Amino acid sequence: MLARRLGFLGLLAPAGLLLAALFLFPLANMAALSVRTRFPGAFTYTLEHYAKFVTEPYFLQVTQTTFTLAVVVTILTIVLGYPVAYYFVRSRSRLKHVIFLLVISPLLVSIVVRTIGWTIVLGNEGLVNNLLRALGATREPLPLMNNFWSVTVGMVHVLLPFMILSIASVLGKIDPALEESAAVLGANPAWTFWRVTLPLSVQGIAAGSILVFCLTIGAYITPWWLGRGKVLLFSTTIYDQMLAIIDWPFGSAAAMLLVAATMVVVTVYFTLLRHVGPR
Amino acid sequence: MTVDVRLAAVTKRFGAVTAVDAVSLDVPQGEVLALLGPSGCGKTTTLRIVAGFEAPDDGTVEIRGRVVNDVPTYRRNLGMVFQQYALFPHMSVFDNVAFGLRMRGVPRGDVPRLVEEAMALVRLTGLSERFPSQLSGGQQQRVALARAIVTKPAVLLLDEPLGALDKKLREQMQVEIRALQRQVGITTIFVTHDQEEALTLADRIAVMEHGRVIQVGTPTEIYERPRSRFVSDFIGVSNILEGKVVSGDAAALVIELPSGSRVSATPVAGPATGDRIEVAVRPEKIRLSDTADGSVNVLAGTLANVVYLGAVTYSYIQTADTRLVVMEQNRAPRPASAPSPIGRTVHACWDVASTLVLSSRP
Numbered sequence: 001m002l003a004r005r006l007g008f009l010g011l012l013a014p015a016g017l018l019l020a021a022l023f024l025f026p027l028a029n030m031a032a033l034s035v036r037t038r039f040p041g042a043f044t045y046t047l048e049h050y051a052k053f054v055t056e057p058y059f060l061q062v063t064q065t066t067f068t069l070a071v072v073v074t075i076l077t078i079v080l081g082y083p084v085a086y087y088f089v090r091s092r093s094r095l096k097h098v099i100f101l102l103v104i105s106p107l108l109v110s111i112v113v114r115t116i117g118w119t120i121v122l123g124n125e126g127l128v129n130n131l132l133r134a135l136g137a138t139r140e141p142l143p144l145m146n147n148f149w150s151v152t153v154g155m156v157h158v159l160l161p162f163m164i165l166s167i168a169s170v171l172g173k174i175d176p177a178l179e180e181s182a183a184v185l186g187a188n189p190a191w192t193f194w195r196v197t198l199p200l201s202v203q204g205i206a207a208g209s210i211l212v213f214c215l216t217i218g219a220y221i222t223p224w225w226l227g228r229g230k231v232l233l234f235s236t237t238i239y240d241q242m243l244a245i246i247d248w249p250f251g252s253a254a255a256m257l258l259v260a261a262t263m264v265v266v267t268v269y270f271t272l273l274r275h276v277g278p279r
Numbered sequence: 280m281t282v283d284v285r286l287a288a289v290t291k292r293f294g295a296v297t298a299v300d301a302v303s304l305d306v307p308q309g310e311v312l313a314l315l316g317p318s319g320c321g322k323t324t325t326l327r328i329v330a331g332f333e334a335p336d337d338g339t340v341e342i343r344g345r346v347v348n349d350v351p352t353y354r355r356n357l358g359m360v361f362q363q364y365a366l367f368p369h370m371s372v373f374d375n376v377a378f379g380l381r382m383r384g385v386p387r388g389d390v391p392r393l394v395e396e397a398m399a400l401v402r403l404t405g406l407s408e409r410f411p412s413q414l415s416g417g418q419q420q421r422v423a424l425a426r427a428i429v430t431k432p433a434v435l436l437l438d439e440p441l442g443a444l445d446k447k448l449r450e451q452m453q454v455e456i457r458a459l460q461r462q463v464g465i466t467t468i469f470v471t472h473d474q475e476e477a478l479t480l481a482d483r484i485a486v487m488e489h490g491r492v493i494q495v496g497t498p499t500e501i502y503e504r505p506r507s508r509f510v511s512d513f514i515g516v517s518n519i520l521e522g523k524v525v526s527g528d529a530a531a532l533v534i535e536l537p538s539g540s541r542v543s544a545t546p547v548a549g550p551a552t553g554d555r556i557e558v559a560v561r562p563e564k565i566r567l568s569d570t571a572d573g574s575v576n577v578l579a580g581t582l583a584n585v586v587y588l589g590a591v592t593y594s595y596i597q598t599a600d601t602r603l604v605v606m607e608q609n610r611a612p613r614p615a616s617a618p619s620p621i622g623r624t625v626h627a628c629w630d631v632a633s634t635l636v637l638s639s640r641p
């Protein structure tokens with residue numbers, strides 16, 4: 001019995017060790033850093049960095065923008081991704097393999113190429129603005145870059161595959177006979193979706209949402225490139241504090257708060273979702 | 280007699296496969312029709328066309344006199360039980376059964392009573408609050424049935440409804456479904472590849488092969504008067520004899536087997552003297568005796584094998600032309616041990632009317 005338990009633990013050991021070395025240890029280190037008055041050098045323990053973060057309007061603004069962005073990106077990926085996932089799972093067409101490639105293509109392209117691509121599309125001399133001007137719709141270029149929405153577009157683009165694949169994996173396990181059953185019982189397609197398909201795929205939406213939400217909150221390069229200092233996010237702030245201002249204790253405190261806030265949101269979300277979906 | 284379901288020359292192709300080939304069927308009100316046939320013969324596809332899940336490439340589907348080719352499933356007023364039941368896993372038993380009522384806009388106040396009635400019909404009470412995963416296979420089957428009949432649909436469709444149950448439970452459910460169907464009188468089409476299930480449940484059986492309906496009739500007609508070798512083989516067991524018609528007059532159809540032995544059949548229109556012909560004899564229609572017993576049809580042979588199955592015994596007789604299988608009821612008490620009869624000469628005897636003409640060609 002005990003031997004078997006130990007055997008199972010053995011299976012977890014490699015991943016566990018890796019996690020401890022690369023994640024838990026640095027995290028603990030950061031936690032320790034965040035309560036030091038300064039680093040490097042002589043120090044005493046303090047909570048002043050945390051106090052500073054939660055009292056300064058600038059940082060509250062950053063927090064708000066970050067979580068708004070994560071929520072908006074998550075919602076958009078659900079709305080855009082769900083139909084694609086559904087098509088992907090139910091279609092008998094041969095076209096679906098092409099669609100699959102298109103779906104995961106953002107993951108195959110390097111982040112730099114992808115973001116520069118969006119610059120080419122959205123910039124002042126970009127595709128959209130040139131087109132609008134050629135059509136005579138605008139005279140001055142529209143400010144499509146360096147704002148909340150350009151960051152949103154970039155994030156949705158790269159995170160959409162995660163949402164689609166998460167939803168598709170759950171949708172694929174739903175027996176089509178359940179939807180047929182609903183139809184026979186008199187449910188039109190909208191009701192069938194609302195009462196059967198959607199509740200049964202909630203787990204996929206949940207998994208996808210967690211992925212997209214956390215990846216958005218942690219994203220750094222895409223917001224930096226498509227926001228250009230106009231969109232101030234948690235991640236870029238931590239980066240600035242650590243590497244530009246070189247205030248490691250304060251950066252660490254910010255990072256710890258980010259981890260805590262994300263965990264709270266994720267827990268609340270999962271608790272809410274536990275009440276829908278199959279038993 | 281009103282016809283509840285009518286298929287007229289319905290054809291469905293999947294690429295190169297013709298799954299359903301010009302099928303025409305009438306199902307009168309209150310009848311139970313079985314679609315019976317081997318795997319891949321198009322039974323499920325036919326049922327799915329009636330349900331509206333598949334659109335026929337040709338032909339029309341009528342339900343209660345209305346052509347429904349362009350009517351979506353949810354407006355066809357059907358009930359259906361799927362092979363794996365397809366109960367909604369996220370809803371309680373009550374909500375599963377109530378689903379159809381709610382979709383049809385039945386007043387809120389009536390729903391609990393109607394659900395209760397349907398549950399009583401399938402003899403399932405007190406499980407309303409459970410979820411499907413908390414039920415046994417037989418209970419799920421009953422919930423699926425209750426859900427299908429609670430809305431009093433025009434037609435009930437069943438696709439191998441008992442396929443997932445073990446033999447004992449399956450036989451019990453067959454009897455119950457039959458009783459239930461009689462009670463509510465609902466027109467029913469069900470798919471099965473199990474001949475016994477078809478014989479037990481159906482008023483009429485449509486035998487399918489390669490997408491075509493090759494014979495429709497009552498269980499007795501199908502069993503006693505199969506019109507082709509396929510039907511006679513698929514429903515029950517048959518001894519097939521091939522030979523030549525030597526006289527085809529009004530008195531009797533006499534067939535000569537390759538060995539020169541002759542057998543007689545009731546005359547039928549078609550075969551003429553000299554035609555090649557195929558006839559069948561059911562194993563239970565044959566009597567075994569030590570001497571020719573005076574029957575018109577007698578074939579002598581040696582007993583090659585005997586299989587004792589408790590209620591019945593199968594004997595295999597090697598004759599000059601073929602090996603016959605004979606089924607006898609073990610009516611008389613049998614001694615616990617007896618000398619092996621294998622190798623003995625016996626005579627297989629049967630009546631003229633038991634020779635079934637399957638096909639003939641010049």
Ligand SMILES: Nc1ncnc2c1ncn2[C@@H]1O[C@H](COP(=O)(O)OP(=O)(O)OP(=O)(O)O)[C@@H](O)[C@H]1O
Pocket residue numbers: 293296297298316317318319320321322323324325472
């Ligand atoms: N969606 C489909 N796409 C392509 N071919 C199909 C499809 N559905 C059925 N077929 C083909 O049509 C034929 C009839 O299939 P069907 O499911 O109706 O057979 P069945 O009589 O119900 O067989 P079984 O007893 O195995 O369930 C088969 O050859 C099958 O491969």
Ligand SMILES: [Mg+2]
Pocket residue numbers: 322323324470
């Ligand atoms: Mg089938």
